[in-house]
Amino acid sequence: MPIRIGSCTCGQLRIEVQGAPTGIGICHCLACQQRTGSVFAALASFAAPYKVIGSATEYVRTGDQGAKFIFRFCPVCGTNLFHTEEGVAGSVGVAVGAFADPGFPAPQLSIYDCRRHPWVRLPAGTVAFKKDPP
Template sequence: MHGEPLGVGVCHCLACQRRTGSVFAALAAFAAPYEVSGTATEYVHVGDQGGRFTFRFCPVCGTSVFHTEEGHEPSPVLVAVGAFADPSFPPPEDSVYDCRRHPWVKLPPGVTTFEKDPT
């Protein structure tokens, strides 16, 4: 990735919970253009509000690496924060699908929450 993220957020929707095998997905958005090297396995998911998301995974280990959403041109790329393996990565600013957040998950102070996707 080049430059700083446009923002960092977490998503608690059931699709992200299933996709990550965790209770939420932590994502950092970066502006286009971006470069991809290597190969990825793709999976397209249609969200609750009709958005089409293309998720890319490592074809060897299955790690969720990044995704894009159709219809947002130029589309930012959303990269899994864990892919950076950097404990000093900035904390989330937003939390979406808070209606699906596990009650024991506590967010950092100042995080803006949305019951669903604010689009």
């Protein structure tokens, strides 16, 4: 089973995941734009088990549908590396850029497409949702 290691900029915080991603998506919501400092967040979901190496700072944000997301940041360099959803065990969302792999697969989903900057083009075959899918 393939192992991937995602890392913050300084290398203090890392996450080790196994197997293929269970999903890859991009989110254009304003909260993700502010959180990443970019025009969208690119995230890959992986099933447990996963291993965290280093220490993280946590930030909890409540989504539009009431879910609580726990984002983990490196306290040294500030990189937002991964997140989980409160009450949902068994999966983790990792920032695609943390793998530093230009060959990483393209997203399958685009959410909050209503907030997508008009100059951002989605890869062919990406399924877009106006907001968060049900």
